[in-house]
Amino acid sequence: MLIFFFFLLAVARGAAPIPQRAGDVGWELLTASAPAQIEIFGDFSCDDTAAAWQTIVKPLVERFYNTNALSLIYHVYPLPYHHNSFDAGQSGRVMVDYLRLEEKNNLTSAVVKACDALFLHQTDFMSWQTPDPTENLTQAQVIHTIFADIARSAGVPRNFFLQSMGSGWNMTYFEPTRDAWKYAAARGICATPTFAANGVFDDDLSSWSLDNWTSWVLDANAAA
Numbered sequence: 753m754l755i756f757f758f759f760l761l762a763v764a765r766g767a768a769p770i771p772q773r774a775g776d777v778g779w780e781l782l783t784a785s786a787p788a789q790i791e792i793f794g795d796f797s798c799d800d801t802a803a804a805w806q807t808i809v810k811p812l813v814e815r816f817y818n819t820n821a822l823s824l825i826y827h828v829y830p831l832p833y834h835h836n837s838f839d840a841g842q843s844g845r846v847m848v849d850y851l852r853l854e855e856k857n858n859l860t861s862a863v864v865k866a867c868d869a870l871f872l873h874q875t876d877f878m879s880w881q882t883p884d885p886t887e888n889l890t891q892a893q894v895i896h897t898i899f900a901d902i903a904r905s906a907g908v909p910r911n912f913f914l915q916s917m918g919s920g921w922n923m924t925y926f927e928p929t930r931d932a933w934k935y936a937a938a939r940g941i942c943a944t945p946t947f948a949a950n951g952v953f954d955d956d957l958s959s960w961s962l963d964n965w966t967s968w969v970l971d972a973n974a975a976a
C-alpha cells in the first residue's frame with residue numbers, strides 16, 4: 753500500500769515540471785505583486801473568452817496601467833475539444849516573443865497585440881463552427897495559411913513566424929505551451945474563461961462586470 757502511494761506520488765510529481773520563470777506559468781501584465789491580482793484562463797477559440805478579453809481584460813489593462821494597483825495574469829488554456837487552440841496558443845507565444853523585442857521589452861503591449869489579433873480572427877480557426885473552416889486542412893496548412901496571416905496582422909514577419917512554429921512541434925514553443933496547460937489543469941480549470949481573484953476561484957467571478965472588477969481592485973488597494 754505504502755509502495756503504491758509513493759508510486760502515485762512519483763507520477764503526480766512528474767506531471768508538471770517546476771517552472772523556470774514566472775512567465776512560463778502565465779503572462780503577468782501590469783504590476784507584479786500588486787495588492788490585487790486577477791487571473792484569467794482563456795482559450796483563443798472560445799467566444800466567451802474573446803468577449804471577456806474585449807470587455808474586461810483590455811479595459812482593466814488600460815484603467816490600471818501605471819497605477820501599481822493590479823497584477824493581471826493571462827493564462828493560455830487551450831481546451832482539448834477546440835482542435836486548433838493548442839496551435840493558437842503556440843502562435844501567441846511566438847508572436848509575444850517577437851513583439852516584446854520590438855516593444856522594448858514591454859510585455860503588456862506585446863501580449864495585448866498578440867491576443868487582440870488572435871481574438872479578432874478567431875472565426876478563421878474556430879473548429880467548432882459548422883462548417884469548420886479548417887476541416888479539410890492539415891495542421892501544417894492551418895499554421896501556414898491561417899496563423900501566419902494572423903501573426904502578420906499583428907506585425908510579426910511571416911519568416912520569423914514560420915521558422916518558429918515549424919509544423920507545430922518546435923520544442924521552444926511546444927514545451928512551454930504544454931507546461932502552461934499542465935499548470936492550469938492541475939489547478940482544476942475545466943472551462944474558459946475562468947477567473948481567480950487573489951488566487952481564489954468562484955463561479956460568480958465569470959459574471960462580474962468591468963465595474964465590479966474595478967471596485968474590487970480599488971477596494972483591495974484601499975485595504976492593503
Ligand SMILES: *[C@@H]1O[C@H](CO)[C@@H](O)[C@H](O)[C@H]1NC(C)=O
Pocket residue numbers: 817858860861864
Ligand atoms: C507598454 O504598453 C502599454 C500598453 O500598450 C502602454 O500603455 C505603456 O505606455 C507601455 N509602456 C512603456 C513603458 O512604453
Ligand SMILES: *[C@@H]1O[C@H](CO)[C@@H](O)[C@H](O)[C@H]1NC(C)=O
Pocket residue numbers: 883884885886887888
Ligand atoms: C471539405 O471537403 C468536402 C469534400 O470535398 C466539401 O464538401 C466541404 O465543403 C469542404 N469544406 C470546406 C470548409 O471547404
Ligand SMILES: *[C@@H]1O[C@H](CO)[C@@H](O)[C@H](O)[C@H]1NC(C)=O
Pocket residue numbers: 912915916917918922923924
Ligand atoms: C524554433 O524556434 C526558434 C525561435 O524562432 C528558431 O530559432 C529555431 O530554429 C526553431 N527550431 C526548429 C527546430 O524549428
Ligand SMILES: *[C@@H]1O[C@H](CO)[C@@H](O)[C@H](O)[C@H]1NC(C)=O
Pocket residue numbers: 961963964
Ligand atoms: C456588481 O455591480 C452591480 C451593478 O453595479 C452591483 O449591483 C453588484 O452588487 C456588484 N456585484 C458585486 C459582487 O460587487
